[in-house]
Each structure stands twice: as C-alpha cells, then as structure tokens.
Amino acid sequence: METKIYSYHNATYSKFQNITIEVSLKCPYCGLPTAFVNSALIPNSNAKIAPFSHRCPNCENVSYSFQITNDKEWKLGSFYPGYISDGIPEILVKHCPNFAHIYSQAQQAEQNGLTDLAGMGYRAAIEFLIKDYALAFELDTLDDIKKLRALGPTISHYFNNKRKNKELLTFNAAEVVSIIGNDFTHWNKETDCDLNVLKHYTDIVIKVIEMNFDMKFPAISRQSQ
Numbered sequence: 465m466e467t468k469i470y471s472y473h474n475a476t477y478s479k480f481q482n483i484t485i486e487v488s489l490k491c492p493y494c495g496l497p498t499a500f501v502n503s504a505l506i507p508n509s510n511a512k513i514a515p516f517s518h519r520c521p522n523c524e525n526v527s528y529s530f531q532i533t534n535d536k537e538w539k540l541g542s543f544y545p546g547y548i549s550d551g552i553p554e555i556l557v558k559h560c561p562n563f564a565h566i567y568s569q570a571q572q573a574e575q576n577g578l579t580d581l582a583g584m585g586y587r588a589a590i591e592f593l594i595k596d597y598a599l600a601f602e603l604d605t606l607d608d609i610k611k612l613r614a615l616g617p618t619i620s621h622y623f624n625n626k627r628k629n630k631e632l633l634t635f636n637a638a639e640v641v642s643i644i645g646n647d648f649t650h651w652n653k654e655t656d657c658d659l660n661v662l663k664h665y666t667d668i669v670i671k672v673i674e675m676n677f678d679m680k681f682p683a684i685s686r687q688s689q
Contacts, residue, residue, distance in 0.1 A: 486540035491520035495549035560596035587645025640665040
C-alpha cells in the first residue's frame with residue numbers, strides 16, 4: 465500500500481501536538497488520491513497505539529487506521545479497509561456516490577475470491593449507476609426513479625430508445641450485465657458466462673455514462689467565462 469505522511473495537531477492533548485501520521489495515499493473506497501481529513505478517535509490515550517479515522521472529501525467515506533509510536537514518531541500499523549478500489553472515474557465518484565460505494569464493495573469481494581458476491585455487486589452497481597445518472601441528468605423525479613425497483617425495467621426505461629442509436633447500444637451492453645448478473649443472483653442460471661464477461665460489459669456501461677458526465681460537466685467551457 466502506498467502511503468502519505470500527514471501533519472496532525474490536537475491542541476488539547478500533548479501526545480498529539482505537532483506530530484505526523486502515515487496514511488494510505490488513496491481512498492480505499494473511491495480509489496482516488498485524496499487529502500484525508502484525519503482525527504484521533506481516542507486522543508487522551510496513553511498507549512503506544514492509537515486509532516484514527518480518515519474521511520475522504522471525494523466520496524465522503526471514512527477509513528480507519530492504527531498508528532504506532534516509538535515515542536519519537538508515528539507509523540502506520542494497519543489500515544481498514546485494506547483493499548484499494550480500482551479505476552472508478554473521479555467524475556462518477558462525485559456525481560454517482562451510490563454507485564461508487566457499491567462498486568468498490570464488489571471489487572473487494574472479487575479481490576477476496578468471493579466471485580458470486582462480486583457478480584451480485586457489479587450487477588447492483590450498474591443499477592445504482594443508471595439511477596444516479598437519471599437523477600443527475602434530471603431524466604425523472606426522485607420519486608419516479610424509486611419506483612423502478614429492478615435493473616431490467618430501469619435499463620429499458622432509460623436506454624431502450626430505438627430512435628437514438630447510442631442509447632440502443634448502451635441498452636444492449638446494460639442488458640448483458642442484467643442477464644449475467646441475474647445468474648450470480650438467482651438459483652436458475654440462463655448462461656454459462658463468467659465474471660470476466662460480466663465485468664467487460666459493466667466497464668462498457670460505466671464508460672458510456674462517464675462520457676455523458678464529461679460532456680455535461682466539461683473541464684472548461686466558453687459559456688462559463
């Protein structure tokens with residue numbers, strides 16, 4: 465795990481005045497390099513080990529660590545969660561936090577060899593992504609989005625528009641995720657596709673929606689000048 469050194473100061477407790485602590489370079493939930501907001505959980509402890517919380521300003525999730533001291537400096541003892549989420553686009557972390565949260569959990573399950581749970585997680589992540597996308601683009605009201613309780617109807621509602629070729633292609637990819645994802649979720653399987661196929665089509669849907677967000681929120685625009 466790559467780490468970063470932070471300055472930390474708690475004016476109330478001499479033990480934590482003007483010290484440095486060692487924290488993960490990246491947030492384990494969104495996978496982005498971040499500037500954690502750090503806080504000692506037991507600042508008045510006299511032990512040589514101290515728990516800290518670390519809030520990520522990108523995704524607002526909180527990680528935890530144990531810092532160990534030799535009375536001269538503090539070093540990272542352990543960090544939780546120990547996995548690092550991989551490859552969630554920053555713009556989706558910002559605008560689709562529900563998706564980022566469940567997708568990172570699916571990745572953790574996969575890294576731990578829990579293939580079936582990972583498959584369920586990736587399927588759920590796409591449902592969360594489409595609904596976060598619909599809310600951000602004001603395609604429906606929040607109440608209407610909540611009424612779409614399953615992935616299949618959600619996909620059909622937002623992407624099965626044959627008048628627009630791009631949306632139809634997105635529908636095709638998302639439907640693959642739905643069908644294979646159901647195989648990981650339900651007792652009766654329709655296909656013999658494995659997790660790699662599910663992830664391939666999951667990545668396609670993520671990329672398409674990421675591009676839509678990039679176009680809606682461009683890095684720079686003359687209209688904003």
